Amino acid sequence: MALEDVCSFKERPVQHKWFSFSSLGDAAIPFPKSDYYNLRLETSENNCGVPLHFFIPPLPHSSSFINRPLSSFCPPKNSMTVQRPFRLAHGTTTLGFIFQGGVIAAADTRASAGGLVACPAVHKITPIHSHLVVTSSGSGADCMLWERILIREIRLYQLRHGHRLSIRATAKLLSSMLHPFKGTEMCVALTLCGWDNGPKLIYVCSDGARLQGDVFSVGSGSPYAYGVLDRELRWSLSKGEAISLAREAVFRATHRDAYSGNNVDLFHITAQGWSQRKREDLKEEYYRDKEKKGKKKNDKLK
Amino acid sequence: MEYLIGIQGPDFVLVAADNVAASSIIQMKHDYDKMFKLSEKILLLCVGEAGDTVQFAEYIQKNVQLYKMRNGYELSPAAAANFTRKNLADYLRSRTPYHVNLLLAGYDDTDGPGLYYMDYLSSLAKAPFAAHGYGAYLTLSILDRYYRPDLSRDEAVDLLKKCAEELNKRFILNLPSFTVRLIDKEGIHDLEKLTLGAK
Numbered sequence: 001m002a003l004e005d006v007c008s009f010k011e012r013p014v015q016h017k018w019f020s021f022s023s024l025g026d027a028a029i030p031f032p033k034s035d036y037y038n039l040r041l042e043t044s045e046n047n048c049g050v051p052l053h054f055f056i057p058p059l060p061h062s063s064s065f066i067n068r069p070l071s072s073f074c075p076p077k078n079s080m081t082v083q084r085p086f087r088l089a090h091g092t093t094t095l096g097f098i099f100q101g102g103v104i105a106a107a108d109t110r111a112s113a114g115g116l117v118a119c120p121a122v123h124k125i126t127p128i129h130s131h132l133v134v135t136s137s138g139s140g141a142d143c144m145l146w147e148r149i150l151i152r153e154i155r156l157y158q159l160r161h162g163h164r165l166s167i168r169a170t171a172k173l174l175s176s177m178l179h180p181f182k183g184t185e186m187c188v189a190l191t192l193c194g195w196d197n198g199p200k201l202i203y204v205c206s207d208g209a210r211l212q213g214d215v216f217s218v219g220s221g222s223p224y225a226y227g228v229l230d231r232e233l234r235w236s237l238s239k240g241e242a243i244s245l246a247r248e249a250v251f252r253a254t255h256r257d258a259y260s261g262n263n264v265d266l267f268h269i270t271a272q273g274w275s276q277r278k279r280e281d282l283k284e285e286y287y288r289d290k291e292k293k294g295k296k297k298n299d300k301l302k
Numbered sequence: 303m304e305y306l307i308g309i310q311g312p313d314f315v316l317v318a319a320d321n322v323a324a325s326s327i328i329q330m331k332h333d334y335d336k337m338f339k340l341s342e343k344i345l346l347l348c349v350g351e352a353g354d355t356v357q358f359a360e361y362i363q364k365n366v367q368l369y370k371m372r373n374g375y376e377l378s379p380a381a382a383a384n385f386t387r388k389n390l391a392d393y394l395r396s397r398t399p400y401h402v403n404l405l406l407a408g409y410d411d412t413d414g415p416g417l418y419y420m421d422y423l424s425s426l427a428k429a430p431f432a433a434h435g436y437g438a439y440l441t442l443s444i445l446d447r448y449y450r451p452d453l454s455r456d457e458a459v460d461l462l463k464k465c466a467e468e469l470n471k472r473f474i475l476n477l478p479s480f481t482v483r484l485i486d487k488e489g490i491h492d493l494e495k496l497t498l499g500a501k
Contacts, residue, residue: 175353182353183398203330208353211323213331223328 006159091259093221093250094124094135096193096201097229098214101239102270103201105193106246107135108221108254109263109279120262121279128154130273132167132194137219138187138206146188150174167194168212171202175210182208189218195269221253221260228252243268243277251285304349305437305477306336307465308405309458310417310430312451314486315407316458317417318466318496319347320437320477335481340366341376342489343409346386349434350402350422358400362386379408383418383426390424403434409485433465440472441465455484463496470498 094107107124110117122140126147127133134150136143153173157165165173171192178188188206203209203216215233217225228249237245247264254261266277303324308317323334338346338359344366348359365385370376377385383406393399399422406418419432431445448461462482469477480496 179353179357205325205352208351208357209323209325209330210353210356211331211334216330226328 006156091221091257092124092137092219093217093225093253093257093260094137094191094219095217095222095225095229095246095249096135096191096215097233097242097246098199098201098235099233099237099242100235101237101242102195102268103193103199104242104246105133105135105191105267105269106250107137107265108250108260108282109265110254110259110261111140112259117262123265125265125267127267127274128170128192128194129158129164131164131196131269131271132170132192133267133269133274135191135193135218137189142186142188142206143190146174146178146190149177153177164196167192167196167200167202171204171210171212174204175208178204178206179208181206191216191218193267193269195271195273199269217249217253219257219260221250221257224253224256225249239268247280247285251282251289254282255286303435303475304336305433305435305469305480306347306349306403306405307433307438307441307445307462308347308407308417308419308429308431309445309449309453309461310407310415311453311455311458313415314455314458314484315409315415315417316455316462316482316484316493317345317347317405317407318462318480318482319349320435321479321481321495322477325352329476332478337481337483338363339490340382340406340408341370343485343487344377344379344382345407345483345485345490346382347405347407347434348402349404350400354400354402358390358402359404362389378410378413379406379416379418380410380413380428382406382408383416383420383428387420387424387426390420390422394424405432405434407485409487411487415485436475437465437469437473437477440468444468459493466496466498 091110091112092108096103096105105125109120109122109124111119111122124137125133125135128147128151134147136147150170154165154170174190186206190204192200192202192204194200201213201216203211203213203218215229217229229245232245243266246266250264261282263279263281265279268275268277304322305320306317308315317337319336321333321335322329323331336347336349336355338348340346340363346359346362348355362385366377366382386404386406390400390402401422403422404420406420407416409415417429417432419427419429430451431449433441433445444465445461448464453461459482466480478497482493482496484491484493
């Protein structure tokens with residue numbers, strides 16, 4: 001994607017079989033501009049560097065669509081969308097926190113679609129560059145797409161300007177890119193965990209929220225994770241303690257939340273970059289925990 | 303959920319906002335600042351829908367700064383309030399209206415202090431005191447009862463504390479702390495954060 005843009009490879013986006021541009025008339029269809037700096041609040045002419053066909057969902061021809069002002073290419077808030085075969089579910093537990101040894105990002109690995117475990121081994125934490133990972137929650141497809149777009153934009157910035165974009169700026173960029181989709185069914189809640197002149201943790205959501213903080217947990221399992229994190233999280237944790245706290249929080253959340261489970265992924269980000277811990281099956285953790293509790297009970301009874 | 307309050311005195315405006323950034327039932331942040339500095343003597347307090355608040359407030363903020371750069375002098379609070387209202391009104395009947403409730407507080411060197419109440423339908427009113435949020439239902443009567451146009455700064459802070467105590471007592475949601483700022487002819491001053499213990 002980035003290579004395409006750097007080489008100014010412009011594909012004609014017009015002949016797409018999903019929708020015919022003829023219904024929109026012949027008016028100037030702005031070419032996909034790879035430069036996002038022209039982004040204005042009107043969110044009308046510019047498409048933030050995203051290829052056009054991402055914007056318009058396949059819509060049946062309707063008169064209201066044809067009469068819409070041609071300058072805007074953003075999906076309308078009350079659009080008629082294609083009926084989905086199943087309800088999109090946003091089940092996940094992801095968390096991130098800052099401590100003296102850097103940033104920890106942890107997430108479960110279950111992708112659920114309604115009541116079905118669509119995939120038990122998904123990667124919800126994706127590295128963007130050597131000092132930034134992003135945990136994703138919400139709709140899996142949307143998250144995968146936006147992670148990829150973010151990687152592209154960050155890489156392009158680095159190639160064009162010779163230095164890496166700061167994490168706060170990355171978050172703002174992402175937030176601006178997601179803004180045109182506010183009000184649509186797109187659901188993306190990302191936590192940027194990284195290091196630039198210090199540990200940074202920023203939560204960005206497709207609703208438009210952008211929050212910088214010390215601890216965030218996102219997803220259906222997040223209340224359970226907060227319960228464990230809030231009690232034991234301190235700045236002065238050692239690396240081992242922080243990792244085991246993150247594991248414990250995800251484990252307890254997956255135990256209670258039906259839409260989280262399977263394994264836990266853990267990333268640790270420091271000034272030297274990110275490092276990934278081996279993926280762990282929480283089933284084993286459950287039995288270990290049960291055994292520990294059984295032992296404690298026996299010790300008490302004795 | 304969110305709460306904003308403003309009290310105008312004879313030569314100052316006192317404003318406060320809660321510090322909670324919430325997402326459905328979870329408090330995601332306990333120290334979130336809902337005030338945006340438009341210029342040396344104007345503050346915009348903004349609550350409402352998640353992304354709309356920051357986007358709209360930053361848009362207004364940057365435009366006010368741009369005005370200063372282009373013309374060499376700052377917008378007055380009244381002008382800034384009307385500019386904000388116009389923008390909100392323009393977006394109201396577009397496909398992307400901004401659902402934000404605002405308080406604009408400022409000090410004009412000629413006109414003195416001013417507090418402007420604006421809601422998401424872009425109605426604008428200059429008021430001696432104002433509040434936004436569910437908490438307003440509980441505290442406006444306190445303000446009606448105890449407000450005087452010649453309040454001193456300490457009296458205004460006490461009035462603010464009375465309102466916060468009432469919220470702590472009767473409001474169903476937990477709003478543990480408030481950012482408090484005061485605007486007068488010297489500019490914007492950060493006052494001590496108002497924190498209330500458990501009932």
